[in-house]
Amino acid sequence: MREKLAKAFTLTDTQIFRRAPLPKSYTDFLGRKLFLFLLTLQGLAAFALITLGVLLRKFQTARNVIRPRIRREIARAGVALVPMFLFVALALGFLVIGQTVSALARVGATGYLGSTMVIAVVRELGPLLAAMLVLARVGTAHVIELGTARALGEVEALEALGIDPVHYLIVPRVIGMAVGVFALTVYLIIGALASGYLFAFLQDVPLTPGDYFKQITEALNWLDFVLLALKTVAFGFFIAIVTCYHGLAQPLRLEDVSRVAVRAVTQGVIVCVLIDALFILLYLVT
Amino acid sequence: MSKMEITAVIEMREVSIGAMRDISFVVLEDVNWSVAPGEFWTVAGPQYSGKSDFLMLTAGLMAPVKGECKLFGMDTRTFGEAKLTERLHVGLVFAGGQLFNQLTIRENVALPLQYHHDLTPAAAGQAVAALLELLELTPLADLTPTNVSDNWRQRAALARALILKPQVLLLDNPLANLGARHLHWWLRFLDQLSRGHDWCGGGPMTLVVTADDLRPWRNSGRKFALLRDKMFSPLGSWNEIESTNDPVVKELLAVPVELTS
Numbered sequence: 001m002r003e004k005l006a007k008a009f010t011l012t013d014t015q016i017f018r019r020a021p022l023p024k025s026y027t028d029f030l031g032r033k034l035f036l037f038l039l040t041l042q043g044l045a046a047f048a049l050i051t052l053g054v055l056l057r058k059f060q061t062a063r064n065v066i067r068p069r070i071r072r073e074i075a076r077a078g079v080a081l082v083p084m085f086l087f088v089a090l091a092l093g094f095l096v097i098g099q100t101v102s103a104l105a106r107v108g109a110t111g112y113l114g115s116t117m118v119i120a121v122v123r124e125l126g127p128l129l130a131a132m133l134v135l136a137r138v139g140t141a142h143v144i145e146l147g148t149a150r151a152l153g154e155v156e157a158l159e160a161l162g163i164d165p166v167h168y169l170i171v172p173r174v175i176g177m178a179v180g181v182f183a184l185t186v187y188l189i190i191g192a193l194a195s196g197y198l199f200a201f202l203q204d205v206p207l208t209p210g211d212y213f214k215q216i217t218e219a220l221n222w223l224d225f226v227l228l229a230l231k232t233v234a235f236g237f238f239i240a241i242v243t244c245y246h247g248l249a250q251p252l253r254l255e256d257v258s259r260v261a262v263r264a265v266t267q268g269v270i271v272c273v274l275i276d277a278l279f280i281l282l283y284l285v286t
Numbered sequence: 287m288s289k290m291e292i293t294a295v296i297e298m299r300e301v302s303i304g305a306m307r308d309i310s311f312v313v314l315e316d317v318n319w320s321v322a323p324g325e326f327w328t329v330a331g332p333q334y335s336g337k338s339d340f341l342m343l344t345a346g347l348m349a350p351v352k353g354e355c356k357l358f359g360m361d362t363r364t365f366g367e368a369k370l371t372e373r374l375h376v377g378l379v380f381a382g383g384q385l386f387n388q389l390t391i392r393e394n395v396a397l398p399l400q401y402h403h404d405l406t407p408a409a410a411g412q413a414v415a416a417l418l419e420l421l422e423l424t425p426l427a428d429l430t431p432t433n434v435s436d437n438w439r440q441r442a443a444l445a446r447a448l449i450l451k452p453q454v455l456l457l458d459n460p461l462a463n464l465g466a467r468h469l470h471w472w473l474r475f476l477d478q479l480s481r482g483h484d485w486c487g488g489g490p491m492t493l494v495v496t497a498d499d500l501r502p503w504r505n506s507g508r509k510f511a512l513l514r515d516k517m518f519s520p521l522g523s524w525n526e527i528e529s530t531n532d533p534v535v536k537e538l539l540a541v542p543v544e545l546t547s
Contacts, residue, residue, distance in 0.1 A: 062400070062401045062402070062404050063404060064400060064404050064405055064406045064409075065397070065400050065401045145388075148387075149386075149387075152384065152387070153380060153384040154384060154385075154386055154387070156342070156380070157380060157384040157385070157386070160345055160378040160380070161397070161398040161401075161446070162370050162373055162374050162398070162401075162402065163397070163398065163401050164367070
């Protein structure tokens with residue numbers, strides 16, 4: 001396992017490029033940035049494939065150790081965040097959806113309400129906001145925990161005990177985050193749609209709850225449910241991959257951990273936006 | 287693999303060892319070494335002489351840069367998951383313990399047993415409790431490693447390495463920073479393991495310890511070796527060590543240096 005990880009990480013030893021002297025021209029600078037981006041992408045892809053391989057191959061291994069860890073990660077990336085998500089759902093409903101509903105009512109375009117809500121909340125805002133919040137709240141914790149464990153030699157200790165670090169440390173986090181982002185997105189969407197109607201109701205928008213619900217259900221189709229599930233699971237999986245990759249791969253010293261956490265969050269945001277763009281293309285194609 | 291077939295549990299031929307953090311940086315070259323079952327080796331060396339890297343390679347955690355390293359007659363390069371059973375016959379105690387800080391002492395000790403035998407905490411509980419009792423760790427069992435002293439952390443690391451009842455035990459500078467009472471306990475306990483302890487079936491255990499101070503090992507170690515200037519040199523018996531004029535050995539024996547006025 002050490003060799004597989006080492007291969008994935010040495011291929012992307014971005015430290016060498018980061019520490020190189022500043023290039024003289026803008027083209028060199030851009031070239032370096034592009035090279036760094038490609039190397040990071042390669043490392044992340046290798047790490048994701050290793051994790052997927054371990055997840056599938058060791059699905060039945062040490063269930064009494066791994067399953068409680070998966071449950072704990074689901075609780076951490078899901079259940080523990082429910083109060084925060086309810087607050088954000090309320091805020092989203094009041095600030096965005098409520099205003100949209102009342103604006104559409106003012107111009108007599110309440111017929112577009114359902115499709116507007118589905119595009120804005122179900123397809124875009126809900127999943128992306130949920131992913132960003134989980135990245136900020138749990139993803140950073142992953143980098144710090146794993147980075148500290150790596151710096152303190154806990155990963156070597158696992159290997160010495162014959163325990164696969166990817167199986168023990170990464171697989172529960174990946175599953176926990178994928179399930180967590182999916183579940184929280186559903187809560188966020190439901191909460192936001194409900195509080196949005198409440199805000200519109202307080203503004204005396206002439207719309208009954210039945211009409212509001214009917215418009216939304218009519219605007220939704222089976223593809224929205226399928227793509228929402230795929231998108232949120234992809235968000236969770238890749239946020240976990242990016243944060244775990246940086247936590248486990250790079251920091252060998254405690255002083256590096258905070259710097260790497262910042263880099264992981266930045267890359268996590270970029271990965272989420274790229275996945276989102278990919279799903280927009282899928283929506284357009286289908 | 288049965289014990290009867292093995293003439294050397296550890297065997298190194300022309301081995302060059304890279305640093306754990308940077309494999310391209312060679313810390314030891316041309317190491318030739320053989321450890322027979324039941325032997326007790328003390329490998330001494332000054333700081334940064336490559337003691338930890340030497341032990342990591344011996345445990346099969348990294349491959350040699352050059353040469354051949356065998357554990358139980360098998361090349362450590364092929365010591366992957368397919369040979370996990372053989373690999374688990376080697377226990378390793380890191381310098382400083384390197385316990386998992388998120389887990390309690392009990393959970394730390396139980397983890398390898400639970401993972402490799404797929405046991406629930408309750409099913410592993412009896413064996414874990416017995417080992418904790420043996421190592422006098424029971425009162426600290428439900429504390430996390432950060433809440434106990436270095437002395438007890440090191441002992442918990444020993445418990446974690448012993449839970450799978452290994453045939454070979456590698457210890458990286460186990461006596462560093464220990465108080466006098468703990469130091470004596472460790473020397474006594476390692477001596478018992480070397481002679482044969484009930485916990486590991488009564489047979490003598492093969493022990494390799496690294497040290498930066500040779501004095502405590504006077505009565506415990508049976509064979510000695512020195513790491514310095516990227517070289518591995520067998521030192522012979524304790525009498526030979528005491529009679530040597532080698533300045534590095536004298537330093538490891540903490541012989542006072544004569545100062546010129």
